[in-house]
Amino acid sequence: MQEEHKMWRRYLMWFAHEHMDFRHAEMYSIISLLNIPVKFVEKPCVQKPYWIVELPSEDCVRKIASRSVLLKNCIELWSRARTEVQLHDNLKKSLNNSTGSWVLGEKKDGISDTCLCPKELIESSLSPKKTFKVDVETFCKHFTMKEKVEKIEKFSYLPMRGPVKLRNPDVTLAYLEFYGVDPNDVPEKPYDVFFGKWIADGQRDLIQVHSLKKRQFIGNTSMDAQLAIIMANQAQVKLGDMVLDPFVGSGSLLVAAAHFGAYVWGSDIDYLMLHGRTRPTRVGQKIRTKDESIRGNMRQYGTEARYLDVVVSDFSLHNWKPGLKFDAIITDPPYGVREPTEKIGIEKENYTLSEHHLPNHVPSKVEYGLSHIYSDLLNFAATYLEMGRRLVCWFPLVREEYQEEQLPSHPCLKLVGNSEQVISKLAARRLLTYEKITDDVPNMPLDPNAGVHNFREKYFTMGESTRRERKEKRAGEVAAYLAAKMAASRTDAT
Amino acid sequence: MKLITHNMLTSKCLKGVMTGYPLAINATDIKVTEVDFNPEFITRVIPKLDWEVLWAAANSIGHGEGLPKTLEPKFEENEDLLKKVHKVLLEVEVEEGNLTCPESGRQFPISKGIPNMLLTEAEVQ
Known part of the structure; x- marks a missing residue:
């Protein structure tokens, strides 16, 4: 030895x-x-x-x-x-x-x-x-x-x-x-x-090759090429894996996973996004072109052979068959800031739809709280991941409130990676990596910290209060300056 | 929609539906494209499949491709079989059509190859 x-x-x-x-x-x-x-x-x-x-x-x-x-x-x-x-x-x-x-x-x-x-x-x-x-x-x-x-x-x-x-x-x-x-x-x-x-x-060159600037199809929240590759690495994606992104959007994470040989599925509640019919993201572009799609992106990078499918589906009521096991789940759920946190639903009671309204009906949506998204996501991963495999997801938070023990947790999943990307002075998101450590999935109640986490509200009120504070501070400074000036002129006069 | 996806999808999100599997396929447009053959992947996927469902689904849309009704135990050694499975799983795609819930009869449209499994707000109440 x-x-x-x-x-x-x-x-x-x-x-x-x-x-x-x-x-x-x-x-x-x-x-x-x-x-x-x-x-x-x-x-x-x-x-x-x-x-x-x-x-x-x-x-x-x-x-x-x-x-x-x-x-x-x-x-x-x-x-x-x-x-x-x-x-x-x-x-x-x-x-x-x-x-x-x-x-x-x-x-x-x-x-x-x-x-x-x-x-x-x-x-x-x-x-x-x-x-x-x-x-x-x-x-x-x-x-x-x-x-x-x-x-x-x-x-x-x-x-x-x-x-x-x-x-x-x-x-x-x-x-x-x-x-x-x-x-x-x-x-x-x-x-x-x-x-x-x-x-x-x-693989620094890959950042240029996969750059969003040259990608056919992007959305408002497409993941930066470098971070997507880091995610695929942390998910330990390898040749022949089956990978799912349940909040797939424009599919940036699938591009990275497929690059390392994974066969990929995506699902999203946004019908228009999956059909490439949302408003174009690029400045000056009026309409989306025909080949703008997740599949088109994979074709662009030569990984179309590993594109399985994308499905329009509501993650809170997903459609995957029991017993199916994915090799990795990588995802960037909506935070409620640039993409809404939504699921199908309606506030009205006893709502019915008439038969002739059904075709082409766009269902109404209700708030799908971040805490619910993450507890659903961790429960899903605990059930649908192969043993020893990983869930990699982003989690937004207010920096000064961060406490590791308040991160989403699940008895079947062990947190093995937790890296911070600072978004602004006050907000950040963390890339969380969980490894499935047991197959014995208990019936999980909602996370006790669930109600506390409302990133959207905090994100916006946080910005407002600082804006107000800045204004007040500035007004205070101007007032002090004027007072000093007046006092000086008074002493000059005397 | 590829048949590998069909094999994994259910309609159990519907209220009162117990398993919602397998979904019946009604295809009005089918496309066959060539996809690189990866025998290792196919070998890994086969145990995750419901074979009978795959066989029935492939035949129901006229693309049985000579798939045997029951899977032989040493399938990984039979390259000819793996190629057939590859074709059925990854090369045959339903472009337009419907998926139907076996219990409730609820239909889910497939357009431009993408199944729409969304329920209406009335169904999730």
Whole structure:
């Protein structure tokens, strides 16, 4: 076992510095889906856009990179230090490290910057036959091409004997400098420097490929491409899965799920949306075109083969047969702000419809409170999910009222992910990931916190009170200014 | 609407309806499109299906495609069968028509391939 551990290589995983609260949840979902053991060389820190890990093989690195949208790239680490001098010192010494494994240095604050990689790591990549290039990347500080070339030239002691090739070389070496994350306080020297061999890029390109700007069919609340991919990852969607979005809207989540190989179903109460006949979302567009549909979107991305169906259906009275099990449920229910929270119903009692009104009748709708939506959703997931599989959904809330124990809960579902996306100063939504842990579904009463949660009301009154407060504050300031001015002129006069 | 979806839908949302399954299909327009064959997926789906319902539904709209009435135990080894199931489940689609609740006779329209399972406000009271 010990021997095997020595064989593990070290990798630098470099992340995009956005949606930081999702990094951990996305990565953990991916490594548990792929069943890859990861050992942290350094404890990850949200303020640093990188992880330093040991992984059993390069293949594992590629697999992880093939899924993660928050991962920029993965580097096989040869040297890591706090200063440039130390980095070069390490590399030079590594060229003489013939122990066949890493020579570990002393740790300070959980970081060792004197580790020496085995020389085989360097030599095997730098054979005279292999073309290569060196990339320089600096985080939070800009350098000119000339300065970058100077940085590269400092590595001249490495046995780089192969020909240089800037496009598609056999080996890409990477030198990275990290100057912190505060653009207003950039230090003279970097905090951390890294050197190694590039292995794989993450899925950042997919954000452009799936961008809503170029998507055929979108609605007012279509999910941003990057967040949709994060959701599919957290739902651990894989090839051949059956996935449902019960509040499907324009189907952005299905696009992401199908990208990772899932066969998808969607349902929504909005007939016009599923038929692509709502008012166009894009500025300047008068009418929706014929091919605007969820299916059309999947055709656009080459995943139409995995489109199952969409069904117009009221989630509070859904139509799925008992015993059916989905591999994942991913959804973004309406919050009552930009999309109404509705179900079929009428306030009147003993209401009847005459026979000749039935065809083409548009049923009236009543409020479907958020608390009811989430309790229905969790109950549904507890019954209709395969064991061990996941429900991933957004949950809106007022930031200062947030308490983890007030999140929707169910005895069959374990909360395994909870990441915040800030919407405004006062409001946020959280991406909740639940895993089904037991098949023994009890008859659940409505969530006791149910009545409390009325996001719409809070969202709007919250805005109003601050607007009023701002006005009053401003009036107060003006009054104080005028009073001061008058007092001053009075003293001048006397 | 594909027959895989038909196999999973019920009308149990209706008051007084116990199972609401299977829904009868009345198709006025059927479309057959080619879909990439994925034997692993079909193998995974078959146990989730009500086979008799699939067989009856396929035959009721004239697309039995030679599907056997009963499923053989080692279906995963029979690629010819998997291809037939694939065709029936994913390639045959009801574009226009109705689904009918077996207990109440309530009809749900299918238009442009999308079933409308919404009830009226009178039915949910």
